[in-house]
Amino acid sequence: MLYAHAPQEDVLLEEEIEVGSGEPADLIVYNDDHNTFDWVMKSFEEILGHSSQQSEQLAMLIHFKGKATVKSAAMAELRPKREALVDRGLSAVIEGR
Template sequence: MSIFASGKEDVLLEEDIDVSIGEPADLIVFNDDHNTFDWVMQSFVEVLGHSSEQSEQLALMIHLKGKATVKSAAFNELRPKKDALCDRGLSAVIEGKG
């Protein structure tokens, strides 16, 4: 099992999460220099089902802090959402809470 030390805590890498039991995980989106606030917010509304207010707050957090957890759920629920965000050009990963 691979564990990534993020400085504050250890996190499981996506490939090490047991998807068969729906391990709890976080969907993390990273800041970039090519997606607009409007596109990121629209993506959060359409893909994650967030409100426009919540999407705006998350986009601002990502801009200011470099990344933010945009959804927490079972890995098998987050996987298609991560793929959809990446298909839209966002940089997203899933980190296990284990």
């Protein structure tokens, strides 16, 4: 007799997500050719809560260096922020430390 064990695999995936949710991580935004400085800065202010000065500095770093860490926090805190940035057309990833 054969038994399907797919539900067990689902449980393992849920456990993997929960284990990493409190781990420290960095939210990184990459440079692109289609978003304006104003749009990037506005996104950082509205989504990440950065000041206009901090947002401008990060936008400049991204422009000249190709990427920048825009926020460091627990993985679970960064996930919705990354999704919101991506929804606005920014190229953002989360990297664990």
